[in-house]
Amino acid sequence: MQKKVALATKHGKLAQIAPAFASLGDWQIELVEIDTDVYGTFSGEVPRLLTPRDAAIEKAKAGALHAGLDFGLASEGTIGPHPQIPFINADLEVMAFVDLKSDFAVVETLMSIEIQAYSSTVNSDTDIEDLIAKLDLPAHAANVTINIDGERQFIKGIHHPEELRRLVAGALGQSATVEVENDFRAMSSPSRQANIGALAEKLAARIGSHCPACNQIGWGSVGFEYGLPCSDCFEVVASVAHAEKLGCVTCDHSELRSLGRDSVDPARCERCNP
Ligand SMILES: [Zn+2]
Numbered sequence: 640m641q642k643k644v645a646l647a648t649k650h651g652k653l654a655q656i657a658p659a660f661a662s663l664g665d666w667q668i669e670l671v672e673i674d675t676d677v678y679g680t681f682s683g684e685v686p687r688l689l690t691p692r693d694a695a696i697e698k699a700k701a702g703a704l705h706a707g708l709d710f711g712l713a714s715e716g717t718i719g720p721h722p723q724i725p726f727i728n729a730d731l732e733v734m735a736f737v738d739l740k741s742d743f744a745v746v747e748t749l750m751s752i753e754i755q756a757y758s759s760t761v762n763s764d765t766d767i768e769d770l771i772a773k774l775d776l777p778a779h780a781a782n783v784t785i786n787i788d789g790e791r792q793f794i795k796g797i798h799h800p801e802e803l804r805r806l807v808a809g810a811l812g813q814s815a816t817v818e819v820e821n822d823f824r825a826m827s828s829p830s831r832q833a834n835i836g837a838l839a840e841k842l843a844a845r846i847g848s849h850c851p852a853c854n855q856i857g858w859g860s861v862g863f864e865y866g867l868p869c870s871d872c873f874e875v876v877a878s879v880a881h882a883e884k885l886g887c888v889t890c891d892h893s894e895l896r897s898l899g900r901d902s903v904d905p906a907r908c909e910r911c912n913p
């Protein structure tokens with residue numbers, strides 16, 4: 640039986656998300672163009688008050704309600720410095736699937752360093768051709784903020800190099816301050832689109848998995864079990880996982896999947912390597 644899921648988006652993510660769900664065979668996506676910007680924007684005109692996970696869930700619920708469907712789907716991206724690798728930008732994508740009737744949410748995430756992200760302050764010394772190359776126009780797009788005497792003008796989604804040249808020249812001619820950055824809305828960012836597509840595959844695989852006990856959809860990883868003995872002194876190292884825990888979104892059933900290791904290298908042992 641064909642089931643319908645509402646995809647809440649304002650920025651054209653259908654092309655990235657639909658193929659993964661279509662490959663499951665029994666899911667059909669219905670596009671719901673609600674104003675997802677009320678949950679916050681990349682460029683900061685609307686502050687983001689929820690965590691990315693909660694924002695994705697709320698958007699998915701709002702889309703399902705709007706469409707009058709039980710199931711909803713939405714994603715949320717955050718682009719900024721990589722948490723572990725300094726000076727590298729990362730795209731953290733979060734995608735939520737909700738079932739309003741059974742009252743559950745399945746959330747998958749993807750962290751990628753494959754993201755076109757550049758920002759700069761522009762002045763009369765700026766090499767505009769170099770700037771255009773660093774922003775990767777016209778494949779990607781730029782947002783421009785122009786400040787003239789405290790008046791702030793914000794222009795989004797500039798793909799064409801000529802438009803950027805014209806805007807910057809005009810603004811600098813009026814002694815404005817000019818800031819440029821890549822536009823991260825899905826429709827403007829092919830590098831982000833690829834990440835959203837990869838995450839959709841991950842979430843669709845999860846939705847296509849059923850609980851062995853109750854047959855509910857969304858069976859998958861819910862965490863890890865920790866604690867493995869040191870191979871030298873046999874002291875248990877609590878910070879190392881030995882199994883992944885798979886769980887159901889509605890019933891209590893869970894299973895452990897071994898990570899294939901039965902001891903820890905003494906280098907990671909507190910007693911052997913304090
Ligand atoms: Zn040890």
Ligand SMILES: [Zn+2]
Pocket residue numbers: 850851852853854855887888889890891892
């Ligand atoms: Zn179950």
